Amino acid sequence: MAALNGYLTKFFAAVLGFGRVSGVVFVGGCAALAVSRVCQVLAFFLPLKIFIVIHSGEVPDYFNIFPESMGFEEIIILLSALVPVTYGLFIVLGIAYRWSIDRHLKQYGSNVLVISGKETPNNKMKRLHNHVSKAFSEAGLVAVSLAVAVLIDPGVAVAWFVLLYTNLWLFHKVAFQAEDHDRLTFLSLHRRQFIEYISSANFLVVFAVLAVELVYFDMGVYTAIFLLLVSRMVFQALNRFSVESLYILKAFP
Numbered sequence: 001m002a003a004l005n006g007y008l009t010k011f012f013a014a015v016l017g018f019g020r021v022s023g024v025v026f027v028g029g030c031a032a033l034a035v036s037r038v039c040q041v042l043a044f045f046l047p048l049k050i051f052i053v054i055h056s057g058e059v060p061d062y063f064n065i066f067p068e069s070m071g072f073e074e075i076i077i078l079l080s081a082l083v084p085v086t087y088g089l090f091i092v093l094g095i096a097y098r099w100s101i102d103r104h105l106k107q108y109g110s111n112v113l114v115i116s117g118k119e120t121p122n123n124k125m126k127r128l129h130n131h132v133s134k135a136f137s138e139a140g141l142v143a144v145s146l147a148v149a150v151l152i153d154p155g156v157a158v159a160w161f162v163l164l165y166t167n168l169w170l171f172h173k174v175a176f177q178a179e180d181h182d183r184l185t186f187l188s189l190h191r192r193q194f195i196e197y198i199s200s201a202n203f204l205v206v207f208a209v210l211a212v213e214l215v216y217f218d219m220g221v222y223t224a225i226f227l228l229l230v231s232r233m234v235f236q237a238l239n240r241f242s243v244e245s246l247y248i249l250k251a252f253p
Contacts, residue, residue: 004172007245010252013115014132022107026133029100033137034144036093041233043087050079101133115252124251131251135244138237145234149227153219156227159209163202164238171195171242176249192243199239206231 018026054076070078105126113120113128120128142164149157174184175191184194210228213219 001169004169007172007176007249008168010115011132011135011245011248014113014128014248014252015136017113017115018104018108018129018132021109021111022104025100025104025107029097029104030133030137030140032093032100033097033134034141036090036097037137037141037233037237039086039090039093041229043083043090045229046079046083046086050076050083053079097133097137101130104133105129120251128248128251131244131247135241135248138241138244141237142234142241145230145237148230152223153213153227155213155217156206156209156231159206160231160234163205164234167199167202167238168242170198171245175242176245191246195242196239199235199242202235202238203232206235 108129110122113125146157146160149160171194175194178184178191180191182191183189184191189197207228210219210224214221214224
């Protein structure tokens with residue numbers, strides 16, 4: 001665990017180092033990518049929800065955000081219109097991220113990035129800038145999701161945190177130090193396969209936790225569906241953060 005904590009310390013030191021120059025541009029670009037990921041999930045989820053509502057013939061109670069004057073067909077039209085809007089935001093915010101990060105790299109210029117008292121060579125600094133910005137956006141997405149889960153159901157938030165940290169420890173121990181040509185475990189997995197399969201398996205654990213809460217702790221079904229959707233997004237973010245970490249570790253001084 002000390003090795004993982006050391007890596008995370010260096011990672012956030014790199015984030016702070018980049019943030020000292022035009023920090024608003026750097027953080028804003030990372031935030032744009034994080035929100036873009038959310039819009040990508042919504043653009044996939046909304047059509048499914050619209051089909052369910054159309055099939056049921058009535059608007060669920062949790063859609064009480066709409067004015068009472070709006071009829072069933074009007075709500076369906078509005079929800080349908082949100083599909084291309086969220087998909088468009090996914091693309092626009094992704095482009096905004098790239099523009100912001102490229103602009104920040106130019107503004108960073110010849111500044112020296114110091115991590116743990118060591119200067120980062122310029123060729124490694126540029127590589128770090130790209131991968132750290134992506135990983136930081138994923139870390140931000142996870143942090144916000146955890147905060148939301150704490151407000152809704154602290155037990156689920158604790159389960160997420162334990163799974164996230166355990167996964168990162170396992171990835172750091174097995175996959176982060178592996179070379180691209182290495183094959184991991186008796187299944188001869190590529191390091192990215194190892195990360196993907198382990199991180200996606202967490203979804204099954206979260207499903208089991210939510211099922212127990214539904215049966216024994218009176219969790220609402222809509223709350224469970226929402227947390228299941230967010231958990232999928234969280235562990236996808238873990239997967240992407242871990243893949244970026246493969247390259248970040250190689251670039252650290």
